[in-house]
Amino acid sequence: MNEIAPFDTRVDPSVLAARLSDERAPDIVEALNDEAPEVAAAILLGLPTERAIEVLDQPELDCAADIIEMLPRDRVAGYLSGMSADRVTDVFREIEEPGRSDLRARLDAETRGAVDRLSAYGEETVGSLMTTEFVTVPGTWTVGQTLEHIRHVEKTRETIYAIFVLDPRTRALTKAVPLRRLISGDPSDNVLSVAPGRRPLAVSPTASREEAARLISKYDLLALPVVDAVGHVIGIVTVDDMIDAMIEKQTQDVQRFGGMEALPEPYMDIGFFTMIRKRAGWLCALFLSEMLTASAMQGFEGELEKAIVLTLFIPLIMSSGGNSGSQATSLLIRALALHQIRLRDWWRVALRELPTGIVLGAILGVIAVIRIVAWQKFGLYDYGEHWPLVAATVGAALVGIVTFGSLAGSMLPFLLQRIGFDPATASAPFVATLVDVTGLVIYFSVALLILRGTLL
Amino acid sequence: MNEIAPFDTRVDPSVLAARLSDERAPDIVEALNDEAPEVAAAILLGLPTERAIEVLDQPELDCAADIIEMLPRDRVAGYLSGMSADRVTDVFREIEEPGRSDLRARLDAETRGAVDRLSAYGEETVGSLMTTEFVTVPGTWTVGQTLEHIRHVEKTRETIYAIFVLDPRTRALTKAVPLRRLISGDPSDNVLSVAPGRRPLAVSPTASREEAARLISKYDLLALPVVDAVGHVIGIVTVDDMIDAMIEKQTQDVQRFGGMEALPEPYMDIGFFTMIRKRAGWLCALFLSEMLTASAMQGFEGELEKAIVLTLFIPLIMSSGGNSGSQATSLLIRALALHQIRLRDWWRVALRELPTGIVLGAILGVIAVIRIVAWQKFGLYDYGEHWPLVAATVGAALVGIVTFGSLAGSMLPFLLQRIGFDPATASAPFVATLVDVTGLVIYFSVALLILRGTLL
Numbered sequence A, B: 001m002n003e004i005a006p007f008d009t010r011v012d013p014s015v016l017a018a019r020l021s022d023e024r025a026p027d028i029v030e031a032l033n034d035e036a037p038e039v040a041a042a043i044l045l046g047l048p049t050e051r052a053i054e055v056l057d058q059p060e061l062d063c064a065a066d067i068i069e070m071l072p073r074d075r076v077a078g079y080l081s082g083m084s085a086d087r088v089t090d091v092f093r094e095i096e097e098p099g100r101s102d103l104r105a106r107l108d109a110e111t112r113g114a115v116d117r118l119s120a121y122g123e124e125t126v127g128s129l130m131t132t133e134f135v136t137v138p139g140t141w142t143v144g145q146t147l148e149h150i151r152h153v154e155k156t157r158e159t160i161y162a163i164f165v166l167d168p169r170t171r172a173l174t175k176a177v178p179l180r181r182l183i184s185g186d187p188s189d190n191v192l193s194v195a196p197g198r199r200p201l202a203v204s205p206t207a208s209r210e211e212a213a214r215l216i217s218k219y220d221l222l223a224l225p226v227v228d229a230v231g232h233v234i235g236i237v238t239v240d241d242m243i244d245a246m247i248e249k250q251t252q253d254v255q256r257f258g259g260m261e262a263l264p265e266p267y268m269d270i271g272f273f274t275m276i277r278k279r280a281g282w283l284c285a286l287f288l289s290e291m292l293t294a295s296a297m298q299g300f301e302g303e304l305e306k307a308i309v310l311t312l313f314i315p316l317i318m319s320s321g322g323n324s325g326s327q328a329t330s331l332l333i334r335a336l337a338l339h340q341i342r343l344r345d346w347w348r349v350a351l352r353e354l355p356t357g358i359v360l361g362a363i364l365g366v367i368a369v370i371r372i373v374a375w376q377k378f379g380l381y382d383y384g385e386h387w388p389l390v391a392a393t394v395g396a397a398l399v400g401i402v403t404f405g406s407l408a409g410s411m412l413p414f415l416l417q418r419i420g421f422d423p424a425t426a427s428a429p430f431v432a433t434l435v436d437v438t439g440l441v442i443y444f445s446v447a448l449l450i451l452r453g454t455l456l
Helices: A013-020 A025-033 A037-046 A049-056 A064-070 A073-082 A085-093 A099-106 A109-119 A143-153 A179-183 A209-218 A239-257 A272-299 A301-306 A308-337 A343-377 A387-418 A428-451 B013-020 B025-033 B037-046 B049-056 B064-070 B073-082 B085-093 B099-106 B109-119 B143-153 B179-183 B209-218 B239-257 B272-299 B301-306 B308-337 B343-377 B387-418 B428-451
Strands: A136-138 A162-166 A173-178 A223-227 A233-238 B136-138 B162-166 B173-178 B223-227 B233-238
Touching (some): A013 A037, A025 A049, A037 A049, A037 A064, A049 A073, A064 A073, A064 A085, A143 A179, A162 A179, A173 A179, A173 A223, A209 A239, A209 B239, A233 A239, A239 A308, A239 B209, A239 B239, A272 A428, A272 B308, A272 B343, A301 A308, A301 A428, A308 A343, A308 A387, A308 A428, A308 B239, A308 B272, A308 B301, A308 B308, A343 B272, A387 A428, A428 B308, A428 B428, B025 B037, B025 B049, B049 B064, B049 B073, B064 B073, B073 B099, B085 B099, B136 B143, B143 B179, B162 B179, B173 B179, B173 B223, B209 B223, B209 B239, B239 B308, B272 B428, B301 B308, B343 B387, B387 B428
Antiparallel strands (some): A162 A173, B162 B173, B223 B233
16 A cells, blocks of 8 residues: 655665654554664654654564664663553563663563563463553443543553453453443443353463464454453453464464474574574484485495486485375374364374375376386386386385375374474474485385395 | 363254354354264254354354255245355355355345355455445544444444544545544544544455455554445455464465465365375376486486495485475565565575575585594495595585575575465475476586596
8 A cells, every 4th residue: 555665775864754754653664674773773763752652562673672772771761661561571582681671670660560570471472472451340330431431541552452341349350341332332331231141251371372362263352361360351462463473473384394493583684694593403403314314225235236227216206205294294284273183183184194195105106107117118218127127116115105204294293292392393394304214215125025036 | 261072973953052052153163063064054053043143154164055055945045144245255155056046046135236246356355355344434424423323233243343434425435443542532523533644544355365464464453444446445354354364374375385285174174085186286296397306317327327325315415405495485485475575685585595505505514524434434334435535525515405405495486476476385395396306416417526537
């Protein structure tokens, strides 16, 4: 729509700030993300304070921690106190000591207390994602009183999607009233008259982010209350925070599935050595495991010398096992993540993948046999006098390897979940490596079976 | 929280319906998804009509089309007219003729008109995702009039997140007022007094779903208006529809990245032959491409016969190229999807991947050389008299292949986007196959260079 074109960076930051100050905060964020942190900080200082706070509050701002550390200390306290506590907590996680303690000391008492509480929760928990700004009213209030209260707090609470009604005595959450139902009520009636019949859904601060995401998407919620052990509301997870968390998780999942550690920042912002580190770890681990293929082939050295024709098909056969495994893994990662399948269903999946693998392997086997026969008959290549047996070996090995690939690939996510990992830790290269070594053993075993007495 | 445990399927559907009727619609959906469509249809008939409509309205209901086709024709019209038009449109897409025309004829005129309009939009467009229930008021109304209007329509419009203010003359969209701002206004003031200063963000019905998702997540919107060429609001995309679309897209992306066609239904609901078809296509395509490795190896037959020791490292070297390619592809797919990188940045990425690939390849190369030296020195395996040259060949080939893998893997998503495909069509097996053939050629070329005159 009306997004901002990149601008000439030689222009004075205060000029840029003036040009940006009328834009929407997310657009300002995009413009700042294209700048070095020191330029971004200078631009931010040129914006009206309210605008600057709005910009710093956006989780999409890439180098927020760096920018905040560069701001003059007398200005930074004002900015931080205006930001939402959950965002300050996220930013603080990326600031090294002693900078963090210094900044923490500059917060007003209320924000500092909220940040301290939020930082106690692990990064993957609901507690670290929740907003501490929400609206509660006692169950003794009327609809009119509640509306009047909202009019007062509307300016400071950006996220009024629902009003939480508390038990007047215990202050525990009893109902959640959507804003639109509140409007439809009679102002003189009790607020509970417009409340839905059911107890509200809620989540514990120590629950996983995925659990909150699942509840919000399943029940189409705009905000999910977070309650402590005695039922007091301590925060809410809003749908927009949840979407940000979902997008982040999706990126991590894709990167992990690609066979590397997830990157903490966008591709272009990652330093060269961080990039190497995030990729080299898995690459080396896979390489070391894959070395077993060299050992396996050393073990079959005698066979290799007698029948070099067998080596021609090694890459073809092994890659097929890896590919079918990668398909099965991607299917099961998502089915488990969406709760379409539970851990106890593993045997159902195995019973499906077994025939699926056999049929897929047979299809590839037939193609391979046709190719060998065709090349032999049309004189494109001579596979030796025992070529029909070679063709049979390749075809049969493909059935075995693709079946093994489908089974191994589908069971891996279950195994990971069983031992307490995210099934999405499974990656295509990991499955391929797993299948490669076994694939070689299957291939040479089939060869020994079929070719013994002729080639071998 | 209070989700429903699976129940004994031998129980009478009407008993189940009675047990379910007090549950939340998404929980009823989960219970029905565990049943065969005929049982689900029977249970649905036992629910109060309003409950049944709410259940059918959930996109998470797996076999909605089958269930609707099984319902008695005199009941189905009432259900369909109660459902939201966008959901009916989605369900109709899955019903074959003549059933669809028959059902369409039973709709009331208003719903039929809406469904006809919505089905004209392609499945990947905003038009097919939008809700046609929304609230508009002319710009001449007061805050009080608007609130009164909302009180009247609240029952029929489930998705009041914002009120769209229209130009009283042209009926074009001029402002979007969030519900919470409306509450904070003075009832006797004009509705525009509480409107934000900016023109509202809007999207065209022919825009892609991704574009709507990007705007909603970037600007933290609860609803995005869809406007036609003259600025009339024809629908809204709500945040919950968007989340459903995001989750579906994520599943498709993971499955595609795993090297298969995306499945239209959950893993366990897919028929055996559909499953084979969705997987066999890519598997065969990859297999046929990978056959080039056999051709390449046939081309190097002479070298293979002279130096069987070279074959030992083929799987190891090839898989490393595929792994580094898979990493790079996963990085770039996400960076492009999140607009962190644009098409024109391809050369920046290439300039990053080149040194990254060289360093990663060098790390693996050093490991490989150490392994060969160790095995040789400790007498674990004899790589022949020219073993230092073999080690050099393997090490140098790894640098070349990992560099090529990183470059090819990172450029593939750009290429796909350039020729009009979704970059997420790139898959780990696809990249691996791409790299395998070239990898073999690199390996044997390096071998010829280093080993000519000794082994070759």
